[in-house]
Every structure is written in structure tokens, then in C-alpha cells.
Amino acid sequence: MTTPLVTLRDVEAAQAVIAGHVTRTPIVPSPSLSQRCGGDVHLKLESLQPTGAFKLRGATNRLMALTDEERRRGVVTMSTGNHGRGVAFAAKRLGVPAVVCMSSLVPRTKVDAIRDLGADARIVGDSQDEAGVEAERCVAEDGMVMVSPFDDPAVIAGQGTIGLELLEDLPAVDLVLVPLSGGGLIGGIAVAVKALRPQARVVGVTMERGAAMYESLKAGHPVPVKEEPTLADSLGGGIGLDNRYTFALCRTLLDDVMLVSEEEIAEAMRHTFWQDRLVAEGGAVVGQAALLTGKVAAAGQTVACVLSGRNVDMHQFVDIVTRPASGGAPS
Numbered sequence: 536m537t538t539p540l541v542t543l544r545d546v547e548a549a550q551a552v553i554a555g556h557v558t559r560t561p562i563v564p565s566p567s568l569s570q571r572c573g574g575d576v577h578l579k580l581e582s583l584q585p586t587g588a589f590k591l592r593g594a595t596n597r598l599m600a601l602t603d604e605e606r607r608r609g610v611v612t613m614s615t616g617n618h619g620r621g622v623a624f625a626a627k628r629l630g631v632p633a634v635v636c637m638s639s640l641v642p643r644t645k646v647d648a649i650r651d652l653g654a655d656a657r658i659v660g661d662s663q664d665e666a667g668v669e670a671e672r673c674v675a676e677d678g679m680v681m682v683s684p685f686d687d688p689a690v691i692a693g694q695g696t697i698g699l700e701l702l703e704d705l706p707a708v709d710l711v712l713v714p715l716s717g718g719g720l721i722g723g724i725a726v727a728v729k730a731l732r733p734q735a736r737v738v739g740v741t742m743e744r745g746a747a748m749y750e751s752l753k754a755g756h757p758v759p760v761k762e763e764p765t766l767a768d769s770l771g772g773g774i775g776l777d778n779r780y781t782f783a784l785c786r787t788l789l790d791d792v793m794l795v796s797e798e799e800i801a802e803a804m805r806h807t808f809w810q811d812r813l814v815a816e817g818g819a820v821v822g823q824a825a826l827l828t829g830k831v832a833a834a835g836q837t838v839a840c841v842l843s844g845r846n847v848d849m850h851q852f853v854d855i856v857t858r859p860a861s862g863g864a865p866s
């Protein structure tokens with residue numbers, strides 16, 4: 536038998552480490568989604584983290600594990616924005632220097648938030664991979680410690696704490712819908728859920744434009760994808776051709792992965808705003824989009840959607856939610 540990559544024990548240990556540093560988020564019912572899909576749908580509000588997204592969990596767990604010597608050298612990461620903000624927040628609290636490398640696709644509001652936390656935010660190239668080259672240079676030349684946005688056992692275990700909270704609050708859950716990019720979020724959640732409630736299905740949802748994990752699972756190995764602008768900007772980027780943890784976790788633990796279009800994401804943002812009265816970024820509502828389109832069957836089931844973040848440019852957000860929906864005027 537091979538050694539498991541991340542275990543329930545790791546996730547439970549992470550829960551103890553990050554308690555008091557991150558918000559234990561509520562899970563709230565969504566009557567409108569429940570009515571639409573005939574299930575009992577709940578939203579896990581990771582948008583209520585102080586950084587506006589769940590990535591604070593993994594970043595905090597990883598940074599708390601640094602040695603004193605590593606804390607002095609500082610940390611570096613590449614990010615589509617939310618991970619960088621999580622790292623910057625945790626680094627500030629621990630007094631650790633942080634460099635965050637991002638591509639030109641990362642929205643201004645995310646870059647500004649990272650700078651405001653005192654991190655050194657660097658815009659490099661037009662893709663997550665190009666930003667990664669600068670991050671690697673900081674490791675090689677400046678001796679900084681790399682904090683991967685997803686492919687690190689401590690990061691995965693940190694994100695997995697969402698799974699523990701979800702099972703505490705919704706023990707009868709049958710279906711967990713999770714936004715999927717590099718797979719740290721769903722990988723960690725799946726470790727917890729499959730260990731404690733194996734009959735629950737864990738399904739990843741991602742956007743059609745540049746679905747790296749979806750294409751990699753289909754190919755049977757990590758493959759590069761072209762990165763394109765999308766409403767789900769926080770789901771952009773590849774999974775790394777040298778992926779060590781999340782690809783294997785996703786291949787072993789996920790029940791399904793599905794894709795949603797840009798218009799379906801916009802519609803889910805509108806629904807979440809007008810019906811659930813919540814602000815969410817595009818990448819955070821792909822689970823709701825899968826329910827609204829009927830791509831995932833949920834009738835008669837207890838469903839949890841992870842609403843992973845709310846760091847959207849508010850001008851863009853207002854533009855999207857005030858656009859007439861295909862299904863008629865909002866009520």
C-alpha cells in the first residue's frame with residue numbers, strides 16, 4: 536500500500552493550528568436553489584474570511600509550520616490573487632516578509648489588497664506559469680520559501696478544514712459541490728468528507744475556459760492548458776506539469792468533475808446576489824451554476840456548495856448583476 540498523500544489526521548491537525556487565525560464560517564440554507572433543483576441546498580460562506588476567500592486557511596497552516604530560519608528568509612508565492620492575499624495576511628500577522636508574483640490577468644482589486652497588506656506584489660507576464668518563473672527565481676536567488684497555492688500537503692490540509700466544519704454543521708450531506716482549479720480546495724475537502732462520510736459525493740466544478748484539472752484527469756496526467764480571461768479568474772492557471780499531490784488526490788477521491796460556461800457563471804452570480812443576497816466572485820459560484828443548469832442532479836439530496844470567495848471588482852460585479860438575466864427580471 537502506498538502512503539496516503541494527505542490524511543484526515545493532517546486535516547484535523549490543521550484545524551487545531553489555524554483555529555483563532557481564520558474564521559469558522561457559517562453554512563446557510565438557500566431556499567431559492569433548493570426550490571430550483573428539488574434538493575436541500577446550503578452555501579458554505581468562505582467569502583466571510585477576513586481576506587474574502589478560503590485560501591487564508593491553507594496559507595495560515597503552511598506559514599505556521601515555518602521554522603524560525605525560514606521566517607527570516609521570507610515566503611514567495613504565485614497567485615491568481617486570493618492565495619496571494621491569504622499569504623500576505625498570514626505573513627503580516629507572523630511578521631514574515633512575503634513576495635507575491637501574479638500575471639497581468641489578476642484583477643486590480645486583488646493586487647491592491649495584497650499591496651495594502653504590506654506584501655511585495657509583482658506583476659510578471661500574462662499567465663500564472665510566467666508569474667511562477669519569477670517566484671522560482673526568488674527561491675533560487677534570494678533563498679525564500681515557496682508557498683504553493685495548492686500543491687502542498689499543509690495547504691491542502693488547511694483547505695480541508697472546510698470539510699470538517701461542513702460535516703459538523705450538515706452531517707447528513709449527500710453531495711458537496713466545490714469550485715476546482717489546482718485542486719487544493721477540493722482535495723482537502725475530499726480527504727475529510729470521504730474519511731468521515733464516504734457515501735457523500737464530492738464533485739468539482741470549473742469553467743470551460745482553461746479547465747486544467749478536468750483536462751488533466753481526462754488525459755490521465757497533468758497537461759498544460761491555454762489560460763484565457765474568464766469571469767472565474769480565480770480558477771485560472773495550470774496544475775503544474777510536475778504536480779505531486781492534488782492530481783493524485785483528485786483522481787482518487789472525486790466522484791465527478793463538470794464544466795460551466797461564462798454565461799452560466801454570470802447567471803449564478805446574479806442568482807446568488809438577487810436570491811441569496813450575497814456578493815460572490817465568478818469562481819465561487821460554479822457549484823450553484825451546476826445546480827441551476829441541472830448539470831448535476833440534486834433532487835431529494837442534501838447539498839453543500841462551497842461559496843469560495845467574494846473578491847470581485849465591484850464595478851464589474853454591479854455590471855453583471857444588473858444585466859437582464861436570460862430568465863427574466865430579478866425579483
Ligand SMILES: *Cc1c(COP(=O)(O)O)cnc(C)c1O
Pocket residue numbers: 588589590617618684685714715716717718719720721769770816818819843844845
Ligand atoms: C483558488 C480558488 C479556488 C480553487 O481552489 P484550488 O485549490 O486551486 O482548486 C476556488 N475559488 C476561489 C475563490 C479561489 O480563490
